[in-house]
Amino acid sequence: MKKLYFSLSLVVLLLLFGAWLVSFFQWTSPTIQNSINTTASSETVNNATGSIQSDQGRPLSVVFNPPAPEDAPAKIREEVMLGYKIMTETKKYAGEYVGDNLSCTNCHFDGGRARETLSLVGVAAKYPAYRGRRAYTADLGLRTQGCFERSMNGKAPALDSQIIQSLMVYYHWISKGIPIYENVPWLGIDHDLKLKRKPDVIAGKKVFQDVCARCHGNNGHGTEIAPPLWGEHSFNDGAGMNRVRTFSVFTWRFMPKSSPGLSKDQALDVAGYVHAQPRPHFVATHPNKIKRIIPLEEEGVR
Numbered sequence: 001m002k003k004l005y006f007s008l009s010l011v012v013l014l015l016l017f018g019a020w021l022v023s024f025f026q027w028t029s030p031t032i033q034n035s036i037n038t039t040a041s042s043e044t045v046n047n048a049t050g051s052i053q054s055d056q057g058r059p060l061s062v063v064f065n066p067p068a069p070e071d072a073p074a075k076i077r078e079e080v081m082l083g084y085k086i087m088t089e090t091k092k093y094a095g096e097y098v099g100d101n102l103s104c105t106n107c108h109f110d111g112g113r114a115r116e117t118l119s120l121v122g123v124a125a126k127y128p129a130y131r132g133r134r135a136y137t138a139d140l141g142l143r144t145q146g147c148f149e150r151s152m153n154g155k156a157p158a159l160d161s162q163i164i165q166s167l168m169v170y171y172h173w174i175s176k177g178i179p180i181y182e183n184v185p186w187l188g189i190d191h192d193l194k195l196k197r198k199p200d201v202i203a204g205k206k207v208f209q210d211v212c213a214r215c216h217g218n219n220g221h222g223t224e225i226a227p228p229l230w231g232e233h234s235f236n237d238g239a240g241m242n243r244v245r246t247f248s249v250f251t252w253r254f255m256p257k258s259s260p261g262l263s264k265d266q267a268l269d270v271a272g273y274v275h276a277q278p279r280p281h282f283v284a285t286h287p288n289k290i291k292r293i294i295p296l297e298e299e300g301v302r
C-alpha cells in the first residue's frame with residue numbers, strides 16, 4: 001500500500017513538473033525567436049532577456065509574433081485572407097498584373113509572415129517613408145505597385161484597386177503590435193557581404209550547376225520545385241533582386257531553401273553568374289516618381 005502511495009505521488013509530481021515546463025517554454029518562445037538572427041540591425045540584443053535596446057537606450061517592445069491571417073477579426077478577415085492569397089498565389093489572384101512565373105512568396109517566404117526571408121512583419125509600421133534613392137515619399141501602396149512592375153515583371157494595379165487595398169489590410173494585420181516607426185530588426189536585407197572583390201562569373205557558373213540547378217533547373221528557367229532565376233519568366237532588370245548585392249545576400253542567407261550553407265564567396269560568385277544571364281527589361285507602367293512641388297529644403301522644413 002505504502003509503495004502505491006509513493007508511486008502515485010511521484011506520478012503527480014512528474015505531471016506538475018511537465019506542466020510547468022510546457023508553460024515556461026510557451027511563455028519564453030517569442031523572446032527566444034526574437035534573439036535569433038538580428039545581425040542586420042544597428043540595435044543590440046540582450047540575449048539573456050531578448051529585449052532590444054534602441055539607439056536611445058530605451059527598451060523596445062518589438063516582438064516577432066505575427067498573427068495568423070485566419071485569426072483576423074471578422075470585419076477584416078476576408079480582406080486579410082485575400083491579401084495572403086495574393087501574396088502566395090499571385091498569378092491566380094492578380095494574374096492580370098503578373099508577367100512572370102513568380103509569386104510574392106517566392107522571395108517573401110510564407111507571404112512575408114516568415115522572419116526569414118524578406119519579412120513583411122511590421123512593414124505597416126515602417127511606411128509611409130522617404131526613399132532617398134528616388135527622392136520621394138512612398139506609402140505601401142506605391143511601394144507595392146513597384147513590386148508588381150519589377151519583381152513580378154507586370155503592371156501596377158491602381159492604388160484604389162482591390163488588389164492593392166487587400167494587400168494593405170494584410171500588411172497591417174501581420175504588423176499588429178509593432179510600434180509605428182520603431183526599428184524592426186528583421187526587416188530588409190543587409191545589403192553587402194563585405195567582400196572586397198568583383199564576382200567570379202566562371203566560379204559562379206560551377207556553383208550554379210553544383211548547387212542550384214537541381215531545383216531551379218539546368219537552364220535556370222525554373223522547375224516544378226523552384227521558380228526561375230533568369231529568362232523570360234523571371235523578374236526584370238529593374239527588380240531589387242537584380243542587384244548583385246541583394247541577390248548574393250539573399251542566396252547566402254536563405255539558399256538552398258531550408259538548408260542554406262554556401263560560403264560568402266560562393267554566394268557572391270553565383271550572384272555574378274546569374275546577373276550575367278538574360279532577363280526581361282523593366283518598363284514603367286505608372287509614374288515612378290512623385291512630382292516634388294515644394295522642395296523639402298526650403299523654409300526650414302528640413
Ligand code: HEC
Nearest residue numbers: 102103104107143144147148151152187188235240241246
Ligand atoms: C524576386 C523577388 C521578389 C518578389 C517576387 C517580390 N519581392 Fe517584394 N521585395 C524584394 C526585395 C529584394 C525587396 C527589398 C528591396 C530593397 O530594399 O532593396 C522587396 C521589398 C518589398 C516591400 C518593402 C519591404 C520593406 O521592408 O521596405 C514590400 C511591401 C514588398 N516587397 C511586397 C511585395 C509584393 C506584394 C510582391 C508580389 C506582388 C513582391 N514584393 C514580390 C523581392 C521580391
Ligand code: HEC
Nearest residue numbers: 105106107109211212215225226227228229251255256257
Ligand atoms: C532544394 C531546392 C533549392 C535549391 C538547391 C536552391 N533553391 Fe532557390 N529556391 C527554392 C525554392 C523552393 C524557392 C521559392 C521559395 C518559396 O516560394 O517559398 C527558391 C527561391 C529562390 C530565389 C527567389 C525567387 C526567384 O526565383 O528569383 C532565388 C533568388 C534563389 N532561390 C536562388 C537560389 C540560388 C542562387 C541557389 C543555388 C546557390 C538556389 N536558389 C538553390 C529552392 C531551391
